[in-house]
Amino acid sequence: MACKLTSSMNYSREIWNLFFQKFAAPLDEALDAYSNMTLNISLPDPYVLDAIGEVKVNNFSNAQLADSVFITKWFQTRLRPFLSSVSVDFLSCLSSKNFSCQTYQVVVEAFSRQDQLMEEEQKWSIFTYFIYPFLSRDDLSDPGCVSSASGSGDWLAKNLGKFSIYATLEDLGILNENFSSFVSLDLLTPSQAAELTLSSGALNSTSQINLVFYRLEKGDAFKNVDEFFTALIDQEVGKIIPAVRDVMMNLTFKIISIKFPQFETSDWIDCLSVSGISSVFSKMTASRREEITKVLVKHLKNLAAQLNTPVCRKDIHSDADWLRINLGLFSTTADYSDLKDLNISGVVVLDSLSAQQKAELILDPSSGALENETLVKEVLTGILSSSGKEQLYVFFETFVNVTEEEQIYFIENAAVRDTILNVTLTALAPKFNVFPPSQFELWFQENLFVVLASFRPSWLLVIPRKPQL
Known part of the structure; x- marks a missing residue:
């Protein structure tokens, strides 16, 4: 199996089928040897695994499919080099096999160990064509493999592995009606956390929104917050009570302020959106307005050279325009000395003071x-x-x-x-x-x-x- 085939062409499933059928007897030993020779590779040809599936996997007995040692040997050793190139056909076929929950989880773990070698579409396919169809089967002795887990977090880790990020919160609720989102919050993606925020009533609870942001602060907090708000904006957001809005604003600024020194002008427009923040100016407490103003002023000073370039002053014809675009209503809570430092003429912008x-x-x-x-x-x-x-x-x-x-x-x-x-x-x-x-x-x-x-x-x-x- 380790020999180099002539040219880089892919061979059809039929050719691989004939090859493996001809050498079916020594195939198990050959796969063991090949697995030991290849630690981390990604094979672009999915037909190899498809052919092995037809010759070997499709002939596993029900007893073998429920045998953890047997399935571990096959999926975590013999088939390991080929899992990163898994096809939709192989996954669909796999979802119909009579795995026990324990052996199913062995297969999920095997795929999870190869996730770094996979394309994004393949990872999504594993959830869509294998994990979701298998767990949603009504002929399982333990539907959703729920009772074999010790809680929501354990269930998510064992049954979805690295592919839980491709499930929606609704999917998780369908697969496990006892799934507790807040208990498993650390395992949810920012997008899933956004769904939870909207469906759980977190917009009316400071304690719950604090838990959501505690999750977002783990890992790449800046990226997490960006993904969270992108997902949130795509949904219909209801009324947010002032206390929760203050918590969200405060924690968001705490997270994104670390990146402020690296911001380009476009980042400020995309991330801070002064006009957007100004729209809720009247609903903020005085202390919150002052905090936001200090942040804006500090970084306007740092970006002074860029903001005064012709590109950035394209639609700015006066100091009043500059204030409106760059500070909005927060210009009224800035120190007069800061406006001077920003080269704003108080006389010219008198009506804005x-x-x-x-x-x-x-x-x-x-x-x-x-x-x-x-x-x-x-x-x-x-x-x-x-x-x-x-x-x-x-x-x-x-x-x-x-x-x-x-x-x-x-x-x-x-x-x-x-x-x-x-x-x-x-x-x-x-x-x-x-x-x-x-x-x-x-x-x-x-x-x-x-x-x-x-x-x-x-x-x-x-x-x-x-x-x-």
């Missing part, structure tokens, strides 16, 4: 705002027109913090000082009659302290003599 960022802009010496009363008025009136007085409080909280940090005790430009005081007091005046003393203290002793030099006696007319208690 948050109240806190606008306060820092005004007090930033490089912006020139403290010498530009028109810009200051635009900032304050913009806050009042779009967000009302609530954001005015947010603006001044940051305004006070920055003036204290920078030790600014007085706004020197009189026009700017007048603008800040007049616009603010005009907005607050309608509420003065219901202000408690604490509010007057907040505004006149803290928020407006650095502009009080512009206070005029006329303002006293609108301030109640007796504030509300």
Whole structure:
């Protein structure tokens, strides 16, 4: 059998049949010898195994098919060199044999040991044409070979071996109605884990989704998460409760952040999809927004050189476009200093800034705002027109913090000082009659302290003599 045939042509099944029939008597010994000579090879010609199947395997008695020692000798020794080139015909025929569950598992193990020599299609064929048909037979003494296993994980390992990855979660449930997916989670593929996530109610359970991600973190976590979400997207995903969504987002970023330094621009578009994350911005907690913003900003800085190339700026015509594409709504939770580091002009993107960022802009010496009363008025009136007085409080909280940090005790430009005081007091005046003393203290002793030099006696007319208690 070890002789070299002339040319590299494949011989037909009929020729191999005639060959093995002629030498049927010494074939067992010849196969033993050939197996010992060939440790890890892949034969492209499936007809060799097909012919051996017809001459030998098809003539195994029921007693031999149920004999573990006999089947082990044949499939893990004599047929081993040929298993990597197994054909669909051989597999289909094999699935109808009267193996016991124990001898069937010997055959699965034999195929599993050769999986690295097989093409992907062959591996899929072993599950499709041998494993699934055999386990789903209703004439087995132990249907699905369930009772011979000590649990779901043991059942999966013994009966599907390396080929369990080609089964869907539905397949596993059909073959073993007692199959417990969470018990066997470590043995499931990411795609199967995605099916489990949708069918088990894990989208409503933080404990279950944590178990799913614990599985995804094993092995190549980045690849696992990619496969998991690809499979998830292909299905109809129902409502995800906020707590589970937060867990999924947090654990996903934990896994993929390890690869961030290696990301190309296209990877960021495919993986992070800022526009996609922005779509759920309003449903995130403040802490989650800040965490995501820090990650995005950090890696935008690392990718600055690439992002400024003509290719990456193809559809970007302004700083506002750049913010929208690269940070989305997360631009509002970025530190003002980070926007500056990214070469974003706060003045140009004024409408995209948050109240806190606008306060820092005004007090930033490089912006020139403290010498530009028109810009200051635009900032304050913009806050009042779009967000009302609530954001005015947010603006001044940051305004006070920055003036204290920078030790600014007085706004020197009189026009700017007048603008800040007049616009603010005009907005607050309608509420003065219901202000408690604490509010007057907040505004006149803290928020407006650095502009009080512009206070005029006329303002006293609108301030109640007796504030509300």
